[in-house]
Amino acid sequence: MQPINEYLQQYGLADLFPAAVVDSMQIERYAAGHRLFSQGDAADNLYLLVEGKLKISMLSPEGKRLILAFKTPFDIVGDIEYVQKCPFINTVEAVTDLVLLRVPHKALDHEMSGNALFQQFLLETITRKFVTKAQELNFNLLYAVDVRVASYLLSMTPDKPRLDSPSLVDMADLIGTSYRHLNRVLQKFEQSGWIQRNNGKIDLLDRGALLDQAGHNIYE
Amino acid sequence: MQPINEYLQQYGLADLFPAAVVDSMQIERYAAGHRLFSQGDAADNLYLLVEGKLKISMLSPEGKRLILAFKTPFDIVGDIEYVQKCPFINTVEAVTDLVLLRVPHKALDHEMSGNALFQQFLLETITRKFVTKAQELNFNLLYAVDVRVASYLLSMTPDKPRLDSPSLVDMADLIGTSYRHLNRVLQKFEQSGWIQRNNGKIDLLDRGALLDQAGHNIYE
DNA sequence: CATTCATAGGGACATATGTCCTTCCATCCT
DNA sequence: AGGATGGAAGGACATATGTCCCTATGAATG
Numbered sequence: 252m253q254p255i256n257e258y259l260q261q262y263g264l265a266d267l268f269p270a271a272v273v274d275s276m277q278i279e280r281y282a283a284g285h286r287l288f289s290q291g292d293a294a295d296n297l298y299l300l301v302e303g304k305l306k307i308s309m310l311s312p313e314g315k316r317l318i319l320a321f322k323t324p325f326d327i328v329g330d331i332e333y334v335q336k337c338p339f340i341n342t343v344e345a346v347t348d349l350v351l352l353r354v355p356h357k358a359l360d361h362e363m364s365g366n367a368l369f370q371q372f373l374l375e376t377i378t379r380k381f382v383t384k385a386q387e388l389n390f391n392l393l394y395a396v397d398v399r400v401a402s403y404l405l406s407m408t409p410d411k412p413r414l415d416s417p418s419l420v421d422m423a424d425l426i427g428t429s430y431r432h433l434n435r436v437l438q439k440f441e442q443s444g445w446i447q448r449n450n451g452k453i454d455l456l457d458r459g460a461l462l463d464q465a466g467h468n469i470y471e
Numbered sequence: 472m473q474p475i476n477e478y479l480q481q482y483g484l485a486d487l488f489p490a491a492v493v494d495s496m497q498i499e500r501y502a503a504g505h506r507l508f509s510q511g512d513a514a515d516n517l518y519l520l521v522e523g524k525l526k527i528s529m530l531s532p533e534g535k536r537l538i539l540a541f542k543t544p545f546d547i548v549g550d551i552e553y554v555q556k557c558p559f560i561n562t563v564e565a566v567t568d569l570v571l572l573r574v575p576h577k578a579l580d581h582e583m584s585g586n587a588l589f590q591q592f593l594l595e596t597i598t599r600k601f602v603t604k605a606q607e608l609n610f611n612l613l614y615a616v617d618v619r620v621a622s623y624l625l626s627m628t629p630d631k632p633r634l635d636s637p638s639l640v641d642m643a644d645l646i647g648t649s650y651r652h653l654n655r656v657l658q659k660f661e662q663s664g665w666i667q668r669n670n671g672k673i674d675l676l677d678r679g680a681l682l683d684q685a686g687h688n689i690y691e
Numbered sequence: 692c693a694t695t696c697a698t699a700g701g702g703a704c705a706t707a708t709g710t711c712c713t714t715c716c717a718t719c720c721t
Numbered sequence: 722a723g724g725a726t727g728g729a730a731g732g733a734c735a736t737a738t739g740t741c742c743c744t745a746t747g748a749a750t751g
């Protein structure tokens with residue numbers, strides 16, 4: 252287990268936070284599967300994701316779940332809520348074991364309100380999120396499910412060409428389609444020889460073909 | 472024609488900008504239909520929309536046009552590009568006659584870099600845009616075209632229950648569906664007695680029914 | 692071991708949506 | 722007036738996607 256300072260150093264944040272704020276930070280660990288926050292929970296802290304993978308999701312009024320994003324280090328959770336001073340908009344769950352740094356809003360407000368460096372940091376972070384979200388919207392409006400599935404497969408396998416435990420349920424909820432249809436598309440890809448399914452694992456056999464199918468767009 | 476100061480006052484921005492920045496502002500007017508910026512144009516200015524209505528659109532690699540937003544006062548154009556120091560991401564066109572205040576990046580960089588008030592203003596603006604965009608994405612993933620059409624009709628008629636010159640082409644490109652399908656949905660609404668089409672105008676006859684159809688979501 | 696449960700996988704059918712094409716009408720231009 | 726033009730409107734058909742259903746398999750549990 253690294254101390255807080257090492258994590259900050261690792262992600263180039265050592266100079267961003269004054270000592271008083273760093274002192275107020277707490278390391279938090281959560282086991283895979285744990286639900287960290289639910290839609291509507293009070294948000295009194297900002298969280299820096301430094302290890303593991305989590306997912307952000309929401310429930311529609313009709314009870315349909317939508318996964319908005321998977322996040323891996325380095326990323327920030329609760330920044331929108333911090334700026335807007337509002338409760339958690341979405342639900343946050345651990346996909347793998349997690350390590351987060353918890354930063355109380357109170358410390359940020361006391362020590363960093365009017366801190367141009369930090370504001371600039373937040374501004375650039377949220378602007379980047381906006382651009383990503385906008386591209387995602389365009390992508391969804393412009394392309395059908397098979398394109399999005401191909402893109403998703405590619406984005407989740409930057410290193411080795413295999414998905415070990417994809418959870419098709421989550422994948423369908425992220426792409427915004429039904430479980431049934433996702434299976435149909437995967438079947439089509441398999442019949443085309445682009446992927447192979449084994450015991451719930453997925454091997455990518457032909458990245459080039461998938462890239463064509465994805466229209467050379469890759470999920471962020 | 473109002474002077475710059477009156478516009479700033481009208482929208483509560485008089486205290487935000489120092490005099491040197493206000494002096495650098497220029498009023499710009501454009502006729503309906505004019506294209507202000509194209510995807511890829513250099514962005515050297517920030518624009519404040521103070522009169523009229525404009526639309527932001529993009530062209531996909533396949534040549535499909537997507538309307539990302541209609542904007543009415545008060546709104547900001549080019550804020551993302553200012554933060555990211557990048558060329559225009561999208562195309563901007565005048566729907567009605569427009570009045571904009573042009574603010575050179577140079578003036579902002581000189582006079583307002585490190586200005587906490589302005590950074591906070593930008594931060595809140597972009598955060599709001601992010602939330603809106605995220606909701607829009609969810610809305611598109613969760614609901615079919617008929618729901619989105621109902622929502623669009625309601626959002627465009629806050630005052631009187633009539634759309635005078637809807638431009639179905641634009642409407643389809645905003646909703647992200649085909650012109651044909653939009654017509655089909657409008658036909659269904661008309662047969663249900665919810666709307667009436669006359670010479671390209673659309674009257675809303677039953678807002679309650681439309682609101683139900685929209686699942687009580689209304690486009691921002 | 693039997694049972695339960697969650698998920699993978701897919702058949703059958705209904706509905707939503709896209710593509711292509713035709714017609715009609717208002718407006719604008721010469 | 723006569724002809725262009727662009728958008729409204731919709732028919733016909735193919736495809737994409739959702740819903741409901743059933744079965745199989747492996748992990749967890751008594």
